[in-house]
Amino acid sequence: MNEKYIDLLHQTTQYSINYIKNIDTMEVFPKSLKELNHLEQKLPQKGFEAKEVIQFLNHIGANTTTAMPGGRYYGFVNGGLLPVAHAAQWLTDTWNQSSALYAMSPFTSKLEEICEMWLVELLGLQQGTAAGFVTGSSNAILCALAAARNTLYQKQGYDIIQKGMKNAPQIKVVFSEDIHSTVKSALTILGFGQEDMIMIPTNEYGIIDLKYMPTLDSKTLVIIQAGNVNGGTFDSIDEICNLANKAGAWIHIDGAFGLWAAASKKQKHWTEGIEKADSCSTDAHKTLNAGYDCGIVFCKHRKALTSALMTNGAYIPYGEQRDNMLYTTEMSRRARSIAVWAVLKHLGKEGVEQLIDSLCDYAEYFAQKLVKCGFHLVIPVCFNQFLIQCDTDENTKKVLQIVQNSGVCWCGESIWKGKTVIRISICSHATTYEDIDKSVSVFQKAIHQIKQ
Numbered sequence: 001m002n003e004k005y006i007d008l009l010h011q012t013t014q015y016s017i018n019y020i021k022n023i024d025t026m027e028v029f030p031k032s033l034k035e036l037n038h039l040e041q042k043l044p045q046k047g048f049e050a051k052e053v054i055q056f057l058n059h060i061g062a063n064t065t066t067a068m069p070g071g072r073y074y075g076f077v078n079g080g081l082l083p084v085a086h087a088a089q090w091l092t093d094t095w096n097q098s099s100a101l102y103a104m105s106p107f108t109s110k111l112e113e114i115c116e117m118w119l120v121e122l123l124g125l126q127q128g129t130a131a132g133f134v135t136g137s138s139n140a141i142l143c144a145l146a147a148a149r150n151t152l153y154q155k156q157g158y159d160i161i162q163k164g165m166k167n168a169p170q171i172k173v174v175f176s177e178d179i180h181s182t183v184k185s186a187l188t189i190l191g192f193g194q195e196d197m198i199m200i201p202t203n204e205y206g207i208i209d210l211k212y213m214p215t216l217d218s219k220t221l222v223i224i225q226a227g228n229v230n231g232g233t234f235d236s237i238d239e240i241c242n243l244a245n246k247a248g249a250w251i252h253i254d255g256a257f258g259l260w261a262a263a264s265k266k267q268k269h270w271t272e273g274i275e276k277a278d279s280c281s282t283d284a285h286k287t288l289n290a291g292y293d294c295g296i297v298f299c300k301h302r303k304a305l306t307s308a309l310m311t312n313g314a315y316i317p318y319g320e321q322r323d324n325m326l327y328t329t330e331m332s333r334r335a336r337s338i339a340v341w342a343v344l345k346h347l348g349k350e351g352v353e354q355l356i357d358s359l360c361d362y363a364e365y366f367a368q369k370l371v372k373c374g375f376h377l378v379i380p381v382c383f384n385q386f387l388i389q390c391d392t393d394e395n396t397k398k399v400l401q402i403v404q405n406s407g408v409c410w411c412g413e414s415i416w417k418g419k420t421v422i423r424i425s426i427c428s429h430a431t432t433y434e435d436i437d438k439s440v441s442v443f444q445k446a447i448h449q450i451k452q
């Protein structure tokens with residue numbers, strides 16, 4: 001292989017090492033984005049040397065990226081990057097496997113098969129449940145709901161693949177008013193309109209209030225959450241799954257970060273009953289810290305999933321072995337299962353449990369410290385995250401502004417039951433008690449500052 005290529009890889013390795021070495025001291029959210037202006041250049045007529053391109057890219061990126069692999073990024077609901085995942089992603093890039101078919105890459109077909117089996121065991125799903133490795137939960141939800149829609153129509157003797165949507169019987173879609181926006185996008189893409197949807201009111205914890213649960217039947221698609229994106233809270237999974245199963249409805253669980261509770265003895269009471277769902281979705285790039293991009297769709301009815309997503313083409317040689325493309329909306333794609341496999345092999349069941357438990361412990365510790373500083377904890381800490389506020393929306397926003405500009409840590413704003421809140425989500429393996437103490441002192445200073 002040519003020397004320039006090898007040099008380039010050495011150089012890039014060094015850049016990556018430097019970045020990781022600096023991660024604890026860099027500004028969590030860059031205070032200045034001036035460097036980004038250097039990107040405003042015309043598309044070059046003549047190209048540049050790879051070495052030069054990467055050097056320039058690294059200069060900009062190292063100075064303007066958000067410190068997400070570090071321990072003090074608590075924004076949205078993201079995920080960290082375990083060293084083993086980082087290394088596995090490097091190999092993934094080096095190998096550049098198109099993972100559509102067994103005929104292309106037997107290695108990645110085998111890995112997906114093994115990951116599917118391991119994850120089903122880890123999360124306690126029903127044996128034989130199918131898993132597809134997609135970009136993230138947005139896509140996982142889309143895949144699962146496509147299977148749900150087609151199956152519900154089929155039960156009514158309506159073949160959607162043949163006949164399309166125009167004369168389709170109505171399917172009722174039932175979900176909580178706190179459902180994640182990506183569920184609504186998936187429903188719209190799949191041809192459902194507002195008139196097909198019933199939104200169930202949630203209680204003070206942001207979970208479905210069972211007394212408003214409508215009557216379900218075999219023409220109903222129910223979508224619930226394992227982990228409210230704001231409060232971290234879980235719908236009453238077991239109870240709602242029982243209702244759905246009895247009625248012959250399809251039930252999907254959006255567990256983008258919360259589904260992982262099932263792998264912890266301390267937390268699994270939240271996810272009790274998940275094996276009763278027809279489908280669920282999660283992210284390996286959030287709680288599992290496997291790195292972007294990796295979502296997973298699980299479907300108890302393998303055929304329903306693959307028939308909803310299958311691409312036909314005379315040139316495609318489907319085989320006896322697993323063809324990964326059957327489980328996703330994509331054909332050519334990155335071999336996402338490599339990092340998932342590496343993380344599961346590295347952590348084992350015990351390590352995954354420790355990771356989850358530590359995220360939850362940190363969330364509790366963080367919340368208690370902030371309460372001592374005078375912040376109001378909106379609802380009890382649930383799983384890995386919590387919401388705080390000041391006496392007024394205005395003060396909450398002021399504190400958040402100071403925290404966001406501090407460079408020490410970063411968290412975001414949200415609205416909870418009509419009021420402004422600060423959401424703190426502990427998602428990274430890299431977080432330590434020291435990180436939290438450092439972050440708390442920023443909050444403490446902020447609250448003093450606004451009271452002056």
Ligand SMILES: *Cc1c(COP(=O)(O)O)cnc(C)c1O
Pocket residue numbers: 077135136137138139180182225227228229254255256257283295
């Ligand atoms: C993050 C999240 C999603 C969307 O997942 P992506 O991986 O960003 O596509 C959906 N639902 C919930 C509850 C989430 O937290």
